[in-house]
Amino acid sequence: MTTFYDNRRPYDNYDSTTKEWDAIFIGGGASGRFGSSYFRAMGGNQLTIEADNHLGGKCCKNACVLHHYLYEIAVELDKARIWDKKEYWPKFPRKNGKVEILPVLRDYIIGREYVFDFMFHQSKEQLKLQFLLNQRASVLDAHTVTVPGKGEFKTKNIIVAAGAGPSVPPVPGTDLKGVYTYADFLELDYEPKDVVVVGASKSGLPWACFFNAVGCNTTVVEMLPALSQFPIDDDVREYTLRMMKLRGLPVLDETRLVSINGSGSVKSVTVKGKDGVEKMIKADLVYLGTGCTPRSDIVTPIGVKTGPKKEIIVDRHMATNIPGVYASGDITGGVMEMWKARQGGMMAAKNILGSPAEFETELFADTLHTFYETTWVGMTEKEAREKVGQVFVVRMPIQGYKNWLPLPLCEGAMQYAHQWPDLSGFQKIIYDAKTRKFLGAQHVGYGGKDSFQYLLYLLKKGATIDEIANLTELFINPTHFIQLSRLRSGMKNLVDLG
Numbered sequence: 404m405t406t407f408y409d410n411r412r413p414y415d416n417y418d419s420t421t422k423e424w425d426a427i428f429i430g431g432g433a434s435g436r437f438g439s440s441y442f443r444a445m446g447g448n449q450l451t452i453e454a455d456n457h458l459g460g461k462c463c464k465n466a467c468v469l470h471h472y473l474y475e476i477a478v479e480l481d482k483a484r485i486w487d488k489k490e491y492w493p494k495f496p497r498k499n500g501k502v503e504i505l506p507v508l509r510d511y512i513i514g515r516e517y518v519f520d521f522m523f524h525q526s527k528e529q530l531k532l533q534f535l536l537n538q539r540a541s542v543l544d545a546h547t548v549t550v551p552g553k554g555e556f557k558t559k560n561i562i563v564a565a566g567a568g569p570s571v572p573p574v575p576g577t578d579l580k581g582v583y584t585y586a587d588f589l590e591l592d593y594e595p596k597d598v599v600v601v602g603a604s605k606s607g608l609p610w611a612c613f614f615n616a617v618g619c620n621t622t623v624v625e626m627l628p629a630l631s632q633f634p635i636d637d638d639v640r641e642y643t644l645r646m647m648k649l650r651g652l653p654v655l656d657e658t659r660l661v662s663i664n665g666s667g668s669v670k671s672v673t674v675k676g677k678d679g680v681e682k683m684i685k686a687d688l689v690y691l692g693t694g695c696t697p698r699s700d701i702v703t704p705i706g707v708k709t710g711p712k713k714e715i716i717v718d719r720h721m722a723t724n725i726p727g728v729y730a731s732g733d734i735t736g737g738v739m740e741m742w743k744a745r746q747g748g749m750m751a752a753k754n755i756l757g758s759p760a761e762f763e764t765e766l767f768a769d770t771l772h773t774f775y776e777t778t779w780v781g782m783t784e785k786e787a788r789e790k791v792g793q794v795f796v797v798r799m800p801i802q803g804y805k806n807w808l809p810l811p812l813c814e815g816a817m818q819y820a821h822q823w824p825d826l827s828g829f830q831k832i833i834y835d836a837k838t839r840k841f842l843g844a845q846h847v848g849y850g851g852k853d854s855f856q857y858l859l860y861l862l863k864k865g866a867t868i869d870e871i872a873n874l875t876e877l878f879i880n881p882t883h884f885i886q887l888s889r890l891r892s893g894m895k896n897l898v899d900l901g
């Protein structure tokens with residue numbers, strides 16, 4: 404494979420005669436790289452400084468991409484396990500009762516180099532970014548950045564895009580061998596058997612389902628009522644949890660991690676349940692899906708204001724309280740997602756280069772991966788009933804129908820729909836019954852996630868059921884929302900369907 408640079412060493416790709424930069428981006432992750440690209444495209448002179456050996460940040464290193472990689476394997480193994488030796492399905496590939504994890508991780512690490520290389524090539528050759536790799540930046544003041552061995556870089560503006568690292572709960576035993584977060588999971592060097600995943604979260608559940616699917620005895624521990632942190636209805640929550648339970652993956656909710664136990668390496672965890680009783684769970688691996696903490700320490704010494712979770716406080720223009728210092732991405736806290744990191748970098752670039760823009764982050768679509776994608780946008784049915792009053796809902800499966808209903812029916816669920824219809828998913832779309840406006844949607848299944856990006860747009864535009872029914876579906880489409888809406892949109896007074 405071609406490598407454009409030796410990623411074990413510091414790498415320079417910048418004009419060292421530059422006296423002053425228009426902007427220095429600290430961090431070349433999603434936010435820094437997209438912000439830099441937009442800045443450059445607008446004609447600004449930028450420099451991006453990245454402490455790690457590649458551009459793209461944690462997403463392609465060990466976060467989003469790894470999460471989707473493990474999710475996909477979990478879904479494939481889940482199907483192989485369900486169809487074990489039936490029809491053309493082969494015998495489920497078990498070794499000592501378990502699929503090996505280490506080869507899967509090794510392949511990820513090898514394949515990741517293609518992504519790193521591509522990002523490097525695109526950034527250097529096509530986007531014409533100037534950057535330093537494998538070099539850590541410090542901020543001296545609002546207009547001076549230093550790098551060891553390179554001295555000072557002068558700049559009109561700084562965009563702090565240094566991201567966030569894994570949060571580790573303050574309990575005894577987190578330093579034992581066998582305790583992992585997403586950041587060091589790829590260093591796994593043994594085959595675990597008994598796994599405890601802490602956090603029924605977006606970063607915990609894909610790992611839990613993966614461990615379960617490979618055959619580890621897996622338990623999820625969550626301090627809140629399960630999935631209550633997500634704005635989904637109870638029926639969607641229950642379906643998502645039931646599908647995990649059916650696969651033998653228990654979620655112990657309202658349960659706190661008290662300690663991780665062992666000497667040298669993990670042997671068990673102690674948890675305290677909702678009844679206040681402590682119990683021990685055997686474990687040779689503990690995976691912490693307990694969120695991320697912003698790396699704001701880099702600018703607090705120059706007086707940049709932070710909030711209670713160490714997040715940098717920015718206004719809608721991505722500006723901090725210090726003139727000339729902006730921040731974007733995970734370091735600004737709140738929802739930590741790629742859209743926010745990338746768009747935030749772009750917004751900072753626009754505002755610095757005199758094209759004022761306000762970043763609105765309140766309304767967005769989101770997904771949780773288990774053995775399915777659970778995706779949502781807008782109001783839940785419960786919220787809509789409280790706020791709007793008269794709502795109209797299309798829901799599948801149909802309530803009160805005695806047989807199993809094979810919807811959603813689409814790629815990824817075709818075989819479930821015909822053999823185990825209950826496993827094919829769950830969906831609902833919510834309208835204001837009076838104004839006929841689209842209010843929200845939720846979906847559990849496969850392949851529906853993409854449409855939620857555009858459903859969000861329709862929601863922001865105030866689309867009605869009549870407009871949605873007039874869209875042209877590409878059948879068979881995973882969410883079925885267009886045709887299901889069409890079944891009722893001829894009615895003057897909408898009546899629930901489902």
Ligand SMILES: Cc1cc2nc3c(=O)[nH]c(=O)nc-3n(C[C@H](O)[C@H](O)[C@H](O)COP(=O)(O)OP(=O)(O)OC[C@H]3O[C@@H](n4cnc5c(N)ncnc54)[C@H](O)[C@@H]3O)c2cc1C
Nearest residue numbers: 430432433434454460461467540565566732733739740741
């Ligand atoms: C397990 C997991 C799964 C996820 N899955 C998804 C998903 O499926 N979809 C989604 O939208 N989001 C997902 N996210 C969130 C997403 O990864 C982040 O929102 C996004 O990567 C944030 O980008 P960023 O640029 O703000 O930060 P980062 O990606 O953290 O990049 C910051 C960069 O700054 C560098 N840096 C730090 N300090 C310095 C310094 N002093 N000098 C120079 N460089 C420095 C770091 O090395 C790093 O490369 C996931 C997160 C996790 C943890």
